[in-house]
Amino acid sequence: xxxxxxxxxxxxxxxxxxxxxxxxxxxxxxxxxxxxxxxxxxxxxxxxxxxxxxxxxxxxxxxxxxxxxxxxxxxxxxxxxxxxxxxxxxxxxxxxxxxxxxxxxxxxxxxxxxxxxxxxxxxxxxxxxxxxxxxxxxxxxxxxxxxxxxxxxxxxxxxxxxxxxxxxxxxxxxxxxxxxxxxxxxxxxxxxxxxxxxxxxxxxxxxxxxxxxxxxxxxxxxxxxxxxxxxxxxxxxxxxxxxxxxxxxxxxxxxxxxxxxxxxxxxxxxxxxxxxxxxxxxxxxxxxxxxxxxxxxxxxxxxxxxxxxxxxxxxxxxxxxxxxxxxxxxxxxxxxxxxxxxxxxxxxxxxx
Amino acid sequence: xxxxxxxxxxxxxxxxxxxxxxxxxxxxxxxxxxxxxxxxxxxxxxxxxxxxxxxxxxxxxxxxxxxxxxxxxxxxxxxxxxxxxxxxxxxxxxxxxxxxxxxxxxxxxxxxxxxxxxxxxxxxxxxxxxxxxxxxxxxxxxxxxxxxxxxxxxxxxxxxxxxxxxxxxxxxxxxxxxxxxxxxxxxxxxxxxxxxxxxxxxxxxxxxxxxxxxxxxxxxxxxxxxxxxxxxxxxxxxxxxxxxxxxxxxxxxxxxxxxxxxxxxxxxxxxxxxxxxxxxxxxxxxxxxxxxxxxxxxxxxxxxxxxxxxxxxxxxxxxxxxxxxxxxxxxxxxxxxxxxxxxxxxxxxxxx
Numbered sequence: 001x002x003x004x005x006x007x008x009x010x011x012x013x014x015x016x017x018x019x020x021x022x023x024x025x026x027x028x029x030x031x032x033x034x035x036x037x038x039x040x041x042x043x044x045x046x047x048x049x050x051x052x053x054x055x056x057x058x059x060x061x062x063x064x065x066x067x068x069x070x071x072x073x074x075x076x077x078x079x080x081x082x083x084x085x086x087x088x089x090x091x092x093x094x095x096x097x098x099x100x101x102x103x104x105x106x107x108x109x110x111x112x113x114x115x116x117x118x119x120x121x122x123x124x125x126x127x128x129x130x131x132x133x134x135x136x137x138x139x140x141x142x143x144x145x146x147x148x149x150x151x152x153x154x155x156x157x158x159x160x161x162x163x164x165x166x167x168x169x170x171x172x173x174x175x176x177x178x179x180x181x182x183x184x185x186x187x188x189x190x191x192x193x194x195x196x197x198x199x200x201x202x203x204x205x206x207x208x209x210x211x212x213x214x215x216x217x218x219x220x221x222x223x224x225x226x227x228x229x230x231x232x233x234x235x236x237x238x239x240x241x242x243x244x245x246x247x248x249x250x251x252x253x254x255x256x257x258x259x260x261x262x263x264x265x266x267x268x269x270x271x272x273x274x275x276x277x278x279x280x281x282x283x284x285x286x287x288x289x290x291x292x293x294x295x296x297x298x299x300x301x302x303x304x305x306x307x308x309x310x311x312x313x314x315x316x317x318x319x320x321x322x323x324x325x326x327x328x329x330x331x332x333x334x335x336x337x338x339x340x341x342x343x344x345x346x347x348x349x350x351x352x
Numbered sequence: 353x354x355x356x357x358x359x360x361x362x363x364x365x366x367x368x369x370x371x372x373x374x375x376x377x378x379x380x381x382x383x384x385x386x387x388x389x390x391x392x393x394x395x396x397x398x399x400x401x402x403x404x405x406x407x408x409x410x411x412x413x414x415x416x417x418x419x420x421x422x423x424x425x426x427x428x429x430x431x432x433x434x435x436x437x438x439x440x441x442x443x444x445x446x447x448x449x450x451x452x453x454x455x456x457x458x459x460x461x462x463x464x465x466x467x468x469x470x471x472x473x474x475x476x477x478x479x480x481x482x483x484x485x486x487x488x489x490x491x492x493x494x495x496x497x498x499x500x501x502x503x504x505x506x507x508x509x510x511x512x513x514x515x516x517x518x519x520x521x522x523x524x525x526x527x528x529x530x531x532x533x534x535x536x537x538x539x540x541x542x543x544x545x546x547x548x549x550x551x552x553x554x555x556x557x558x559x560x561x562x563x564x565x566x567x568x569x570x571x572x573x574x575x576x577x578x579x580x581x582x583x584x585x586x587x588x589x590x591x592x593x594x595x596x597x598x599x600x601x602x603x604x605x606x607x608x609x610x611x612x613x614x615x616x617x618x619x620x621x622x623x624x625x626x627x628x629x630x631x632x633x634x635x636x637x638x639x640x641x642x643x644x645x646x647x648x649x650x651x652x653x654x655x656x657x658x659x660x661x662x663x664x665x666x667x668x669x670x671x672x673x674x675x676x677x678x679x680x681x682x683x684x685x686x687x688x689x690x691x692x693x694x695x696x697x698x699x700x701x702x703x704x
Contacts, residue, residue, distance in 0.1 A: 022559075033623075063624050077685075088656075139661050196570065205619075206662065210563075211602060212602040216606055218574070223578075266565075267676070
């Protein structure tokens with residue numbers, strides 16, 4: 001795949017088949033929301049659906065040693081790189097590495113003293129497992145928790161870890177700096193990038209449910225990615241992992257990166273609308289989401305908006321009284337009664 | 353209300369009780385999605401709900417002269433400034449002004465020749481009605497439609513109108529430049545602001561359904577507002593007007609503007625979660641949305657995230673095994689069985 005990144009060059013970190021940084025395209029992550037159960041068909045099916053929507057990496061909370069084994073089993077069954085999210089107990093990190101998990105995320109704020117972090121680093125070196133040092137504004141180490149300047153405190157927390165990592169010559173590392181505040185997230189990542197060439201995993205944490213969550217994540221991630229900062233992203237939402245992946249993909253698309261799948265243009269509808277835009281979208285969205293073609297599809301409500309305002313769309317549909325008009329690049333190619341619109345549209349979609 | 357804008361100074365345009373520009377706080381708009389029917393209690397109730405969520409102005413499509421009269425009747429019954437959206441037929445604009453509608457939006461691309469625009473300007477001057485010149489990338493006047501440089505073509509379209517407006521000494525005008533493309537929207541607004549001090553209405557048009565729509569709007573509007581560009585905003589989504597208003601309010605909040613209502617922090621949940629974050633949010637969201645207090649509320653899934661990571665929240669709740677912990681500013685104040693969590697949380701909310 002052609003490199004579309006505008007990033008300043010960073011180190012490259014290999015997470016199984018996926019590259020983070022080094023000029024490779026920005027990758028999209030999500031996090032599993034349920035406890036790690038026995039690997040079943042449902043779990044593997046859900047992972048495939050996430051991959052189809054554009055997910056490159058999935059992270060799992062691993063709160064117990066038992067679950068580390070389950071994650072290892074799952075990693076053996078899927079090509080998707082899996083990341084273990086470790087808090088408090090460094091021994092779980094060690095076990096995950098033994099189990100062949102693709103990457104380990106530790107939180108320096110709660111993993112414990114230097115000796116424990118050192119053991120994790122050694123094991124990562126021995127097993128060639130990349131680490132993510134995930135600094136969160138809300139869970140800094142005790143000594144930094146009461147700093148007034150939160151950005152400085154987060155950077156300080158990273159510097160402490162960096163010193164250890166570099167002492168061991170271990171550079172197979174991604175960093176992240178997350179806050180639930182947009183400005184903090186932007187500033188801390190900018191400042192880290194000025195100093196270091198480690199790849200950055202971007203995200204806004206505890207961003208909330210769908211609407212505020214997508215707003216906060218987009219504000220921070222679009223700003224940073226537009227400056228060439230950020231090599232992998234995770235939109236965290238109190239919503240389904242699939243929504244996180246779609247939002248991540250759409251942020252990359254908004255930044256002008258080439259992403260697979262359909263660019264959907266649809267009007268907000270208003271008093272002029274004669275075509276059932278939202279119902280029609282619900283009906284076709286699964287088909288559109290599964291399309292790997294890099295095309296624009298327009299679903300418009302009336303003759304003011306479509307086909308004129310959507311003349312760049314590869315395929316579009318709009319209403320005109322009791323008819324639906326189907327158009328390609330602004331040219332009307334079919335007129336059908338609205339009740340026949342779905343069938344006609346799918347026929348045209350299959351022809352592209 | 354204190355001016356929190358970082359805007360360069362623009363002219364002020366008065367839309368009934370609402371000021372756009374002139375250093376006043378950025379306002380939030382939405383557009384009515386249904387045909388204008390006889391004014392009923394439902395319509396007025398829906399307008400009140402939108403106002404409670406932070407909506408300052410509502411626009412209606414007015415495709416016929418008959419509907420202009422209906423909009424006038426509605427404007428007489430509500431304090432909410434109503435805007436008439438006019439395409440093709442300038443006589444509908446004239447009728448809306450006679451009816452006392454708060455503001456008129458015309459699209460220079462389809463309103464017709466200079467004489468018609470001139471008549472609209474004269475009527476606006478006579479009735480002291482502000483106008484919005486709404487330039488859309490997809491519906492430029494015939495002579496500009498095939499220009500290669502879309503930003504230049506949009507600006508050119510505005511300049512043609514501006515010449516007319518200034519000939520009549522009419523400056524009671526807001527401009528907008530919308531595209532479904534994020535970069536185009538950002539660039540055209542930046543360039544207009546370099547040249548003119550008219551207030552700008554920001555939006556990304558045909559942005560799509562909720563997830564891509566919120567992403568595209570946030571990317572463009574957050575970027576522009578952070579540069580001090582934009583005096584009123586409308587997030588257009590193929591979704592409910594209430595979603596548009598909530599998204600608009602959240603974009604302003606992300607920009608650090610003071611907006612009324614609760615700042616919700618909630619974790620994305622993961623395999624560690626013991627508290628039903630999303631169900632609990634669904635249960636309390638109506639209560640939280642109606643709160644006019646400017647406070648932070650946290651709904652967290654486990655002891656890793658809350659109360660520690662949400663210690664700045666004025667009130668929060670999280671899980672610990674079968675219990676829910678309620679906390680204020682990081683201090684646990686109550687422990688309740690999860691089944692009693694809702695009642696206890698609402699009690700504490702009422703105490704704030």
